[in-house]
Amino acid sequence: MIQVEHLTKCYGDVTAVDDLSFEIEGGHVYGFLGPNGAGKSTTMNIMTGCLSATKGSVKIEGFDIFEEPAEAKRRIGYLPEQPPLYMNETPMEYLRFVGEAKGIKGKELERQIGSVLERTGLTEVRNRRISALSKGYKQRVGIAQALLGDPKVIILDEPTVGLDPLQIIEIRDLIRDLGREHTVIFSSHILSEVQTICEKILIIAKGKLIAFDEPENLEKRLLSPGEITLLAEASGEETRDILAGIEHITDISIEEKNEGRTAVSLRSDCEDIYEVSRSLFSSFAARDCVLLEMNVRKADLEEIFIELTEKGEEETV
Numbered sequence: 001m002i003q004v005e006h007l008t009k010c011y012g013d014v015t016a017v018d019d020l021s022f023e024i025e026g027g028h029v030y031g032f033l034g035p036n037g038a039g040k041s042t043t044m045n046i047m048t049g050c051l052s053a054t055k056g057s058v059k060i061e062g063f064d065i066f067e068e069p070a071e072a073k074r075r076i077g078y079l080p081e082q083p084p085l086y087m088n089e090t091p092m093e094y095l096r097f098v099g100e101a102k103g104i105k106g107k108e109l110e111r112q113i114g115s116v117l118e119r120t121g122l123t124e125v126r127n128r129r130i131s132a133l134s135k136g137y138k139q140r141v142g143i144a145q146a147l148l149g150d151p152k153v154i155i156l157d158e159p160t161v162g163l164d165p166l167q168i169i170e171i172r173d174l175i176r177d178l179g180r181e182h183t184v185i186f187s188s189h190i191l192s193e194v195q196t197i198c199e200k201i202l203i204i205a206k207g208k209l210i211a212f213d214e215p216e217n218l219e220k221r222l223l224s225p226g227e228i229t230l231l232a233e234a235s236g237e238e239t240r241d242i243l244a245g246i247e248h249i250t251d252i253s254i255e256e257k258n259e260g261r262t263a264v265s266l267r268s269d270c271e272d273i274y275e276v277s278r279s280l281f282s283s284f285a286a287r288d289c290v291l292l293e294m295n296v297r298k299a300d301l302e303e304i305f306i307e308l309t310e311k312g313e314e315e316t317v
């Protein structure tokens with residue numbers, strides 16, 4: 001549905017987007033994640049035809065955004081980071097203006113306006129001035145205009161920035177709803193946000209794509225090597241002896257404690273970290289040594305994000 005190939009954008013000496021390539025299939029919600037300044041807005045502005053590229057191409061359903069902009073743009077609804085809302089207008093007036101600019105006319109325009117007002121929960125406030133609406137409702141107006149023309153792809157740049165927690169939940173629910181009928185790509189620098197809504201996550205840092213996967217797979221990436229810490233009722237020597245018989249463990253650190261206890265911290269490169277914890281339990285039990293504590297630490301997505309983006313940044317230095 002969307003093909004981005006070798007996309008590069010330089011602002012003078014700054015390479016904001018650096019040889020970025022990825023492909024997006026239809027019918028999912030994609031999260032576009034990256035720290036501040038990673039190049040998210042630049043990429044989105046290019047994908048939506050609002051900005052030129054230094055190199056590379058973007059195709060929307062086969063239409064090149066630079067060579068056939070009208071066809072490509074017809075298939076995209078875009079909410080930029082700062083949507084150009086006309087504060088003195090009502091949502092109704094504003095949507096009519098945007099709809100006409102998109103070439104929708106007459107009864108069809110009225111039908112579509114009614115439909116997008118309904119879908120974005122704006123029907124009741126449709127005749128109020130936009131300036132009098134809350135930030136969350138203003139954002140809905142921005143999303144409503146993106147929906148006009150019924151584009152297959154909806155691109156939203158940081159749609160929850162500046163909203164209060166309740167408004168954030170409402171906008172996330174709306175994004176999830178939109179994902180049923182459209183392909184939605186939305187950017188964020190908040191990992192938990194994309195984690196809860198997206199089927200797939202693209203992570204960029206310093207303009208480079210550093211990960212593109214399902215949230216669960218990204219999590220799995222850092223499950224190995226996993227880390228296990230334990231406290232056993234066993235001497236240091238006994239502990240060493242027991243650990244020597246267990247496979248897939250590395251980086252063992254052993255510390256003898258009071259009362260004949262030993263603390264261990266180890267890592268494992270085993271794909272299933274629980275296989276190792278099972279062996280530990282049974283091996284200590286077989287030697288009549290009680291395991292007082294055992295903690296299996298798996299990385300969460302937050303850590304993956306930090307690790308990947310830091311690594312990505314190091315690599316580009």
Ligand SMILES: Nc1ncnc2c1ncn2[C@@H]1O[C@H](COP(=O)(O)OP(=O)(O)OP(=O)(O)O)[C@@H](O)[C@H]1O
Pocket residue numbers: 011014015016034035036037038039040041042043189
């Ligand atoms: N018009 C511009 N002129 C010069 N440099 C720019 C311009 N726009 C963006 N940049 C630079 O390009 C890089 C990428 O910026 P971009 O806004 O695309 O990142 P972002 O991931 O959207 O960040 P944020 O989350 O802070 O909006 C940054 O280093 C930024 O300073």
